[in-house]
Amino acid sequence: MPTALEIVSPERLLLSRAVDMVVIPAAEGELGVLPGHAPAIVLLRGGLLRIFEGPQETSRMFVAGGFAEITPERCTVLANEAMPLAEVSKSAAERRLHAAEAAYEAVDKADIAARDAALDQVQSARAMLAVAEAP
Amino acid sequence: MANLKALRIRIDSVKSTQKITSAMKLVSASKLRRAQIRAEAARPYAERMERMLATLAASAAGNPSAPALLVGNGREATHLIIAVTADRGLAGAFNTNVGRAARALAQRLEAEGKKVKIAAIGRKGRDYLRRDYGDRIVFDVSYAGRKQIEFADAEAIAARVIALMQEGAFDVCTLVYNRFVSVISQVATEARLIPAPVAEAPAAAGNGVAAVYEFEPEEEALLAHLLPQNLAVQIYKALIESAAGEQGARMTAMDNATRNAGDMIKRLTLVYNRSRQANITRELIEIISGAEAV
Structure with a gap:
């Protein structure tokens, strides 16, 4: 089943x-x-x-x-x-990673929830890039 | 007797108005189809999100440390009203209905001695509410000139609402929007966002399935992610239903306007033809009586 x-x-x-x-x-x-x-x-x-x-x-x-x-x-x-x-493109992934890393740099590190949320974004963008680069 | 030339001009003017209204009707009809498809495409996500939230809420209920987004902060002193309207007019009573519903709600709450704050989504609602409640509008958003509303827009609104919540700017949050019932019927509806309505939760707990769910990570962490997402989904649903409703309302309004213009053209043409006939008759009488006198 x-x-x-x-x-x-x-x-x-x-x-x-x-x-x-x-x-x-x-x-x-x-x-x-x-x-x-x-x-x-x-x-x-x-x-x-x-x-x-x-x-x-x-x-x-x-x-x-x-x-x-x-x-x-x-x-x-x-x-x-x-x-x-097929719709995952490397350029879109790189753009997203840059945006996510910039957002992570900008975030107040003392605010744990906001930091974690930004970190999740970075992780997600990295995963997208890895997927785009994989053969 | 009306001047013939003035009548002619009047008929031409109504005819060009009719052309515009019937073109607007056609445009709305095609936009409506697209908006309806989008609204329907978003429904599965919202439904499953609700189901999941009900399960989680049932197991979090009674927990004293449950997140404020779910159970509220226990107070009801300040209300935030989010009014969702369109950015453009000429859609019958579409925008006025939401404006009126939001105003009625605000009046009722203030009569009970509560404080009211307003978030206006859409230019028309902002303009309407600014007159009476200008000092209570905390933020407004307009999508004028945008082709369609994306989920990211709803997320942005949700983020602002959550930020206000964390500042303690309000205790209860209500969404007022036009629910899309059918093409010819949109109903101004109030929907409670915070605290989240968990009416279905006892049912989910009652069937015994909910109790055995495993959570990974643990409930609190999951809720911390799920609740903001749910808020965004609720807002997104209201935004796209309102977008579809706007096109439906405009289509109906423009259909009526086209028909009224048609009636008016018919009436004016009748007056015009009568006057013309009367003029001809009068001239004939003048000629004949002139000839007889000779």
């Missing part, structure tokens, strides 16, 4: 289909979701989401942070932003 995977961004529903396994970039490490996974709500960091059908990896997607709700039957990814690998 496959897992019903849904990937939604605030602006649209990107993907909705049944898959055998999905590996999501959770905040505390990659998380493989198989059918029958225990119910969980996890925070995502920027990274690569990989979809498996059978033993093969069939598609990859970049997500820039967000949340995922997992139940035994389904996995719902609420991405802040998500795009198929």
Whole structure:
């Protein structure tokens, strides 16, 4: 019995289909979701989401942070932003990384919440760049 | 008897008005389709976000250290009203309805002795509310000249609201916007943002599933990320529903205007033709009686 995977961004529903396994970039490490996974709500960091059908990896997607709700039957990814690998461009990623690093420099380091938020942005941009550079 | 030339000019002027209104109607109709598609595309995210929030809220309920964004800060002295309107007029009562609803809410709250602050999204609402509540407007945003509203815009508004919240500038936050019911019907609606309405939470807890969720990282950290995001999503939903509603309202208003202009042209043409006929008859009588007199 496959897992019903849904990937939604605030602006649209990107993907909705049944898959055998999905590996999501959770905040505390990659998380493989198989059918029958225990119910969980996890925070995502920027990274690569990989979809498996059978033993093969069939598609990859970049997500820039967000949340995922997992139940035994389904996995719902609420991405802040998500795009198929083909749409990830190196120049856009570099621009974003520069902006994020500038924002991190500007942020008040004493404000822990703001610092962490800026750091998350930098991490997400780095992950995007890594994805763009990967063959 | 009306002057023929004056009538002619009048008919031409109404005709050109009609051309403009019918063109605006067509433009709104095509914009409406796009806006509606966007509004529908955003719905899945908002729905799933609500479901997730209900689950989390249910498990955080009763926790004394629950974040202020979720449960409020326990006071109700100062209210922030976010009024979402369009930047452009000629859309019937679209903007006035939100303005009136926001004003009624402000009056009610002030009658109860509470303080009111207003955030005006959209130029028309700002202009409307500035008259009576100019000193209470804390910030205003206008998207005039923009083609469409992005999620980042909603995030920017949410960030300002959260910053105000952290300064302690308000206790309760309410959103007033035009809910898109159908193309011909938009209803000015009040929606509570802070504290978050968790009416569905007991239901989610009741079915037993919610209780066994695992959270990673722990609930508080997750809520700290989820709540601002939820606020942005709620605002985004209001913005795009309002954008779709604006086009619907304008389409209806312009359809009416086109029809009224048509009626007016018909009436004026009738008067014009009658006057012309009367003139011809009069001239004939003059000629004939002139000929008879000879």
